[in-house]
Amino acid sequence: MLSPMEEDPAMWDHYLDGHREHEGLARALDESGAPDGRIWNGHAWQEWDSWGETGLVTFPLRAGGPAALRAECQCLWHGPARTLDADPSVTAAAVKKLDWEFHIAAATVAVPPRDFEEEMNDLLSRLYALVQDRPLAALGALRELEGKIGPQRSVAVGCARRQGESWQKVADALGVTRQSAWEKYQFAGTGADVDAAYARTTPPTP
Structure with a gap:
């Protein structure tokens, strides 16, 4: 064989x-x-x-x-x-x-590019090292990161819906049920909430 x-x-x-x-x-x-x-x-x-x-x-x-x-x-x-x-x-x-x-x-469909995945792994490794050496600084970095991830997630859902993706595909990408995705992001694709999320997701400087 x-x-x-x-x-x-x-x-x-x-x-x-x-x-x-x-x-x-x-x-x-x-x-x-x-x-x-x-x-x-x-x-x-x-x-x-x-x-x-x-x-x-x-x-x-x-x-x-x-x-x-x-x-x-x-x-x-x-x-x-x-x-x-x-x-x-x-x-x-x-x-x-x-x-x-x-x-x-x-x-x-929801698999990130390999180079992006490698960069995420590098960031997680650096966070782990920071946790060991300077835990309070790590908490500050995590707070700032979490404050940016939430709006980015809303923007991503809004973009997916505007491109015609179904709630089921959005839910699968998020790793939640379709009902949970809809309840949390039903505004996505229209409305001031998405515009506000965009306003909070300015791209980082190179």
């Missing part, structure tokens, strides 16, 4: 900022809908009984031929079962386009 990290036409790769973030494939299912230890590699069935990178999921080979396919990602997400077409490549193309690509769009 090939490692998922090896180049293989069966794999669907997704890159973000030049780094591979997700990897998918078309998993065989038996007549009961149970996952099988085979995948469709573009031209034939291939044994692939586990995700080598995670070690968390294994699939035994099952008697009989596959009856359906589902899209599957190394992050352990999987899509719905889709009955096999006469040509499995047709079904594999469908689960990739309709299910896996939808999963990738949802999984990456």
